Amino acid sequence: MAGGAQLSVTDMRRSTRHPVDYSVIAEHLQHGDVTMHICNISAHGFMIDGAEGVNRGDRMIIRLPSVGRIEAYCIWVTEDRAGFQFERIIRFDDFQGMIAEMQPNPALRRRG
Template sequence: MFAAEYEPALESTDRRRSPRAPVSLDAKIGRGGLDRTLCRVVDLSEHGARLQTYSALKAGTRIWLTLPGVGQVIANVVWADDFLAGCQFEKPLKRDVFDGFLVKN
């Protein structure tokens, strides 16, 4: 029989680079006027968003997300599970733009 002592690794409570906030925003996925589909942004940070979609997305997909009052932002789908997906923006939202969403909700 073997015996060993170990020290558990400390787990980070949050891997995000910036805080996220719950929101409820109608948005669209698609480039220009092509292949646009509706979605809802259910939480948002300067670096990304969690989306509730009406059609399944795939991890690793690059999307164009149209946010109200901002326009199109390019995002990469990091994870997807049925009709929920997490995406990371290629360019973070400006702090004042992000703060504007918090005031509205």
């Protein structure tokens, strides 16, 4: 049996990434609550730094502003960073509300 996440959404890394500086407590199936630092996010996923102990295929549940609880799967790990893909795409209005809370500095927000 193959290990790791079986994701239904194809590679969406062309999505616009928004730089953020946001810490969350993730629920990890084996490790319990884990603090993670999100350094960029898109409607399809996010990247963390300081990813010690995170492995490809790990499933996490996090709580995001405007979005609430959402599941994500680790799709890559390199050095101290890891990339996660959400199990579903975040709706546009929820995403905008989330970014407004995660990027309190207006200089970081994309014009649009």
